[in-house]
Amino acid sequence: MTMQTTSRFFLRLLWLCAAALALGACQSPPTAAADAQAAARRAQVLREHGFVQTEEGWELQMSGKLLFDFNSDVMAGERREMLVRMGRALVGVGVGALRVEGHADDQGSADYNDRLSLRRAQSVAQVLAETGIPRERIDIRGYGASRPLAIGTSEAARQENRRVALIVPVQ
Template identity: 65%
Template sequence: MVKQTPCAWMLRLLWLVAAALALGACQSAPHMSDEARRAQVLREQGFVQTEQGWELQLPGKLLFGFDSDVVTDESRRKLLHMGRALSEVGVRTLRVDGHADDQGAPEYNERLSLRRAQAVAQALADSGIALDHIEVRGLGAKYPVAAGTSEAARQENRRVALTVPVQ
């Protein structure tokens, strides 16, 4: 048996550690692409993929009270969390569509829905998404998601929907 010097023994140990690390790296889970990670985060946040891009659909949309454009504290926390998560996976542009119920004059509802969209856009900007990269639209009562005249149907239509455009 050949006696090894402390230096040779240390080099052999380092070589074995390096080989083990290299082997472990080869067997680890494959790295997720940026696009796959972005899609995963969008799904986790409640978005669904459409022809327009990724849209936040029911029940993930943001609802407002009657004649209100105020983002509640709870909704603001959710928007900040969502905005940070989207920023982390490279989402840089969004579209925010404000909606209203069918009560009141169409012109008033368009202005109200625009204010709703602007309030949500500001919360998203506070999370780190550049405000000038957020398209804001007020659509009034043109695109209801719930039919009928009940208060429940009207509540469903007082909302803001988010879209991450196809990149």
């Protein structure tokens, strides 16, 4: 090979590398259509798990799904399994932040119920963190008996108020 042939070969190789780099840089980020499709899938999964859209985002008042026994903050058995399935589904559609709000019934002192509701929220947050939602992206709040879902002093009403609500903030 002559020097001129080697130079041409080198220049062609250099040109091909530059063209390949230029084409690689032209790849576009996800399109608006892909973003809309992901948002629709996320909304579908949230609805399937009982979330409803509110001004703050998607909210799930977990009455009937995630109730606690009297004076308890334990997540075990079927309740825990249901929460694990839900957490995995949320992670699967890109939900990476949540607010977990604990609640209590009207029995006991306000101070005790505030602490109990916070422990309930922490218990749920721990399970959700185990499913892949970053712990630092879970906002935990305890409201005690200050935000009842069911009004009244019957056992049924009190049981509905021993709950945790999940909120997926607007993204």
